[in-house]
Amino acid sequence: MTIDMAAYERDHPTWCPGCGDFGVLKALQKALANLRIAPYETVLVSGIGCSGKITTYFGGYGLHTTHGRTLPAATGIKMANRALTVIAAGGDGDGYGIGVGHLIHACRRNIDVTYIVMDNGVYGNTKGQTAPTSPLGFASSSTPYGSIDVPIAPLALAVASGATYVAQAVSSQVDLLAGLVEGGIKHPGFSLINVFSPCVTYDKARTYRWWKDHIRLAEDIGHDPHDFTQAVALLNREDLQPVGLIFQKDSPPLFERLPQFPVSPLVSLPPIAEDPYRVFSRYFEPYPAYTQ
Ligand SMILES: Cc1ncc(C[n+]2csc(CCOP(=O)(O)OP(=O)(O)O)c2C)c(N)n1
Ligand code: SF4
Numbered sequence: 001m002t003i004d005m006a007a008y009e010r011d012h013p014t015w016c017p018g019c020g021d022f023g024v025l026k027a028l029q030k031a032l033a034n035l036r037i038a039p040y041e042t043v044l045v046s047g048i049g050c051s052g053k054i055t056t057y058f059g060g061y062g063l064h065t066t067h068g069r070t071l072p073a074a075t076g077i078k079m080a081n082r083a084l085t086v087i088a089a090g091g092d093g094d095g096y097g098i099g100v101g102h103l104i105h106a107c108r109r110n111i112d113v114t115y116i117v118m119d120n121g122v123y124g125n126t127k128g129q130t131a132p133t134s135p136l137g138f139a140s141s142s143t144p145y146g147s148i149d150v151p152i153a154p155l156a157l158a159v160a161s162g163a164t165y166v167a168q169a170v171s172s173q174v175d176l177l178a179g180l181v182e183g184g185i186k187h188p189g190f191s192l193i194n195v196f197s198p199c200v201t202y203d204k205a206r207t208y209r210w211w212k213d214h215i216r217l218a219e220d221i222g223h224d225p226h227d228f229t230q231a232v233a234l235l236n237r238e239d240l241q242p243v244g245l246i247f248q249k250d251s252p253p254l255f256e257r258l259p260q261f262p263v264s265p266l267v268s269l270p271p272i273a274e275d276p277y278r279v280f281s282r283y284f285e286p287y288p289a290y291t292q
Contacts, residue, residue, distance in 0.1 A: 003036050005029045008059040020197030020208075021051055021118050023171030025058065028087065028116065030174065031181035032060070037085050045074040047090030047099065049125040051118035051197070054089050068099030071106045074113045081265040082112070082255060085185060092119040096132040096152050103154075106190050107161035111254040114184040114191045117154065118171070120199035121206060128202025140202070156235040158192045159228065159247050165191035166231070166247040170211045171198070176243065183245065189253040196241070211241070218244040 001007065008029035015021050032042060042060035046052040048067035055062030061084075065073040074088040095103055095117045106113065122140065123129040129142035133154065137146040155166050165187040167180040177195060184191030196211050223242070224230050231247035255261060262269060 001038060003033055003038055005033045007039050008032055009057075010059045011057050013053070013057045015050060015053070016201050018198075018200040019050065019124075020120060020171035020195070020199070021054065023174050023177065024051075024089070024116060024118050024195050024197055025054055027169075027171075027174045027177035028054075028058070028089070028181055030178035031185065032085070034178065035182055035185060037185075041083070042085045042087065043074075043077050045070050045077065045086065045088045047094035049091035049094050049123070050199075051089065051091035051120075051124070052094065054118075068094050068097070069102070070094060071099065071102040071113070071115065074115070075106065075109070075111050078111055078113055079261075080267065082263065083265065086113045087185075088113055088115045090117060091124065091131075092117055092121065092133045092154070093123045093131045096154050100132070100152070100157075103158065103192070104161045107158050107163040107192070109254055110162070110164055110189040110251055112189055114181065114187075114193070116181065116184075116193045116195060118197040119154070119194050120197050120203065121151075122199050122202045124199045124202060128199070135206075138203075138205075153235060154194050155192070155246055156232065159231055159235070162251075163192055163247070164189040164249050164251045165245075166194075167191070167245045168194045168196070168241070169243045170196045170208070170215060172208050172211075173243065176217075180245065183248075187248065189251060214241050215243045216240045218242045218246055 039060040044055050044058045045063045046055045047070040055064045070088040070090045074086050078086045119133050121131055121133045123131050128140050130138055130140045130147045132152040134147050139146050158166050165184055169177040180193050184193055223234055225245040225248050234242050
């Protein structure tokens, strides 16, 4: 079969014209086509929200799961069949609000899943309420006098939680974003790609123009993505929003720390005749690093 972007197209997206999520879908399709990964080898797991509809428009396998539970569902799929390329995608409400606990544990677990967050700073699907990444003072139907909560800093949270691949782009930077997604898929372990994906309907301030004026490509300012201290400092800068690869490090992904776990898809294993708890416990012998 020909593996190109068209192979990853399905229904015509019904996002509002101009929604940032169009660029994310395009970048994801481009990344998978560039990597020559076939649609039947790919599973996209999404949460609830405008962003969550991405599975509907995606030509590979898809699971549109419940709000905030993209990462547990993606983790389960990867555990069941590690040969699959597993991508998780959702909104900032999904990943940094209701699902933020799962993000922290996915970072420290370092399972080989690529997580793309369509960060529009609002709850788009429920009509534009204030979200975890809304800026201070953001006025919406849920904060008519302006948000009083400090916005979450997702990438700083991720690197502090042990994330091994962290990147960022604006959704209009399709080529940059596709490259970062490719890098995340190739990276052995968990990757988080935060995408500034403007909600043209409910946020009239953080427009494409606004982002263009506030971002800087990390490599243009001499950033070394393999230096943890530099990454933390860059993510704490108040004068700019960095885009590009922010942090990457080598660290054993989950399956390396679980060498006993079956390599074959769980569904292909013979039925378990003995006590399932005894069989399962074989997969959870101590990690060698702690037995020396
Ligand atoms: C458990 C649960 N709580 C709340 C909702 C209502 N709800 C649906 S989408 C959404 C937020 C959407 O915001 P975000 O995740 O940022 O995605 P966006 O629509 O902006 O892409 C909420 C609160 C829900 N569907 N399920
Ligand atoms: S409401 Fe906002 S996030 Fe939802 S489709 Fe429209 S522009 Fe996109």
